[in-house]
Amino acid sequence: MNRALALIPVGLFVALIVTFYFALGRDPTKIPSVLINKPLPAFSLPGVEAGTPGLRSSDVRGQPMLLNVFGSWCISCVQEHPMLMELAHEGVVIDGIDWRDEAIDGAKWLNQNGNPYARVGNDRTGRTGIDLGVTGAPETFVVDAKGRVRYKQIGPIDADTWNNTIAPLLRKLRSES
Numbered sequence: 001m002n003r004a005l006a007l008i009p010v011g012l013f014v015a016l017i018v019t020f021y022f023a024l025g026r027d028p029t030k031i032p033s034v035l036i037n038k039p040l041p042a043f044s045l046p047g048v049e050a051g052t053p054g055l056r057s058s059d060v061r062g063q064p065m066l067l068n069v070f071g072s073w074c075i076s077c078v079q080e081h082p083m084l085m086e087l088a089h090e091g092v093v094i095d096g097i098d099w100r101d102e103a104i105d106g107a108k109w110l111n112q113n114g115n116p117y118a119r120v121g122n123d124r125t126g127r128t129g130i131d132l133g134v135t136g137a138p139e140t141f142v143v144d145a146k147g148r149v150r151y152k153q154i155g156p157i158d159a160d161t162w163n164n165t166i167a168p169l170l171r172k173l174r175s176e177s
Helices: 002-024 075-089 103-113 127-132 159-176
Strands: 065-070 094-099 120-123 139-143 149-154
Touching: 065 075, 075 094, 075 159, 094 127, 103 120, 120 127, 139 159, 149 159
Parallel strands: 065 094, 094 120
Antiparallel strands: 065 139, 139 149
């Protein structure tokens, strides 16, 4: 009996090691979204600047586009921003959600760094981000012409992600529209 009790901690330790082994092998950027192939949840956000229109879920339809979640406080968003500016310059439609940020801070950040967004809404409370399943910024959703989420990118969009994943998907969605 004493021997069996002595083996319990060893068994728990082995179980813990096995759990860590499998958990550490997962890529955190590959978290699937429950929204894939579903419509965006309904939202209506104010603009980041007084007198500017905000962003509603109904705005994110009509053509395939990107919906990018960012914040003025987000270090990785600074890394991603030049890519978004380039994509917007090339004609890619991008809407933005300024997540968990004061509107004035988001507006200031966009005025300083450039604004790649067709429309920007401020999600100061983070409620819309919760509804979208956002776990951190930046995150980008590829949305089809009907307003359905087709892909979720966690982390910054870089040239590799754009060229090998997002651009081909947008081309396919445009051809289906």
